[in-house]
Amino acid sequence: MQATYQSVEEMLAQLRPSYPIYCFRPAEFERMARRFQDGFPGKVLYATKCNPHPGVLDTLYRAGIRNFDTASLAEIALVSERFEDAASYFHHPVKSPASISSAYMVFGVRNFTIDHSNELDKVIRETDGGRDVGVQVRMATEDGYATYNLSAKFGAEPEEAVRLLKRVAAEGLTPGLSFHVGSQCAHPEAYGKALKTAGEVIAQAGVEIDSLNVGGGFPAHYVGHDVPPIEDFLAEIRSAYAELDLPDNVVLMCEPGRAMVAEGCTMLVQVHLRKDNQVYVNDGVYGSLFEVRECNLSPPARAIRLDGPVSNDTAEFTLFGPTCDSVDVLPNTMTLPADVREGDWIEIGQVGAYSNAVATKFNGFQAETFVAITENTKRWAVA
Numbered sequence: 001m002q003a004t005y006q007s008v009e010e011m012l013a014q015l016r017p018s019y020p021i022y023c024f025r026p027a028e029f030e031r032m033a034r035r036f037q038d039g040f041p042g043k044v045l046y047a048t049k050c051n052p053h054p055g056v057l058d059t060l061y062r063a064g065i066r067n068f069d070t071a072s073l074a075e076i077a078l079v080s081e082r083f084e085d086a087a088s089y090f091h092h093p094v095k096s097p098a099s100i101s102s103a104y105m106v107f108g109v110r111n112f113t114i115d116h117s118n119e120l121d122k123v124i125r126e127t128d129g130g131r132d133v134g135v136q137v138r139m140a141t142e143d144g145y146a147t148y149n150l151s152a153k154f155g156a157e158p159e160e161a162v163r164l165l166k167r168v169a170a171e172g173l174t175p176g177l178s179f180h181v182g183s184q185c186a187h188p189e190a191y192g193k194a195l196k197t198a199g200e201v202i203a204q205a206g207v208e209i210d211s212l213n214v215g216g217g218f219p220a221h222y223v224g225h226d227v228p229p230i231e232d233f234l235a236e237i238r239s240a241y242a243e244l245d246l247p248d249n250v251v252l253m254c255e256p257g258r259a260m261v262a263e264g265c266t267m268l269v270q271v272h273l274r275k276d277n278q279v280y281v282n283d284g285v286y287g288s289l290f291e292v293r294e295c296n297l298s299p300p301a302r303a304i305r306l307d308g309p310v311s312n313d314t315a316e317f318t319l320f321g322p323t324c325d326s327v328d329v330l331p332n333t334m335t336l337p338a339d340v341r342e343g344d345w346i347e348i349g350q351v352g353a354y355s356n357a358v359a360t361k362f363n364g365f366q367a368e369t370f371v372a373i374t375e376n377t378k379r380w381a382v383a
């Protein structure tokens with residue numbers, strides 16, 4: 001659906017863009033989707049919110065992804081309209097009644113998440129008793145492992161999760177259990193610990209669950225943020241899950257967002273002005289780089305100049321985005337050629353997650369161009 005080029009250089013030579021461009025690497029999205037599906041001993045859902053661009057969804061679908069973690073009716077509609085044989089899981093713990101009934105009646109959604117008994121009431125009411133509905137109870141996890149702690153907002157404490165599981169079963173719905181260790185989690189043992197707690201909760205509840213969902217949280221590679229490979233996380237999950245010795249009919253699930261798509265997209269920006277060691281480019285923290293600031297990340301980057309080489313000497317630069325707001329600046333300096341200048345392009349790596357998904361139109365600036373690049377150089381794999 002978007003124009004395809006062999007390389008970023010070829011695209012630049014043709015477009016000479018003074019506007020920012022998202023450069024998808026479909027082969028990279030596919031590779032990550034297969035890596036999860038090959039290594040995870042269960043069902044792999046994709047967390048739609050992370051990057052809902054149709055080009056991303058189509059690529060993941062081609063790579064075999066058929067199940068999507070969704071949080072809104074708009075996401076459910078998006079998945080449903082694109083893929084006839086895909087399933088949406090409505091895994092937001094707090095939903096409007098109307099969105100539950102539309103999800104159930106119009107889109108055939110049969111899987112929901114709750115972390116409070118009032119939300120369970122709502123699901124039962126809006127699905128006509130919920131006899132054909134699976135409800136995962138979202139359990140809070142311990143803080144301290146991830147860059148983003150999501151348990152501060154969602155998740156029932158283990159004792160409450162026990163009560164909720166019992167109630168889901170008593171009401172005649174099918175109970176499941178889920179957690180999310182937090183996003184950009186660098187520690188495989190966070191999953192092992194959470195699975196151990198999940199096992200205790202399941203045992204105490206004494207109900208038959210049909211699914212156990214370890215959520216997302218798998219990390220992407222950023223400069224100075226060493227993280228183990230995905231396989232280490234999957235191995236930890238595999239062994240911790242085996243310890244629980246749950247019946248064979250229980251479906252283990254995960255729902256990665258960031259790790260699935262971060263590496264498959266780079267952002268191409270142009271330098272519009274240089275003042276000493278300050279570089280002003282045409283996208284920033286109100287655009288694709290919101291998370292870079294929010295999470296204090298250092299994405300990998302390189303400068304590209306079409307009419308001649310850039311200097312081999314490097315220097316540290318502060319990168320400013322295009323809006324008039326002074327917070328529109330990257331939190332860490334970027335290493336660039338010492339002679340970087342107006343008109344050069346900078347390709348910023350690891351921008352596939354929470355980028356276009358959260359970009360604003362503040363001040364009239366919004367990156368709207370998406371291209372696909374077939375060449376897969378691995379240049380952006382930091383580790």
Ligand SMILES: *Cc1c(COP(=O)(O)O)cnc(C)c1O
Nearest residue numbers: 047183216217218255256257258
């Ligand atoms: C955001 C979210 C995910 C994806 O999290 P990542 O850290 O991007 O992998 C998965 N599940 C739920 C319920 C989420 O809210």
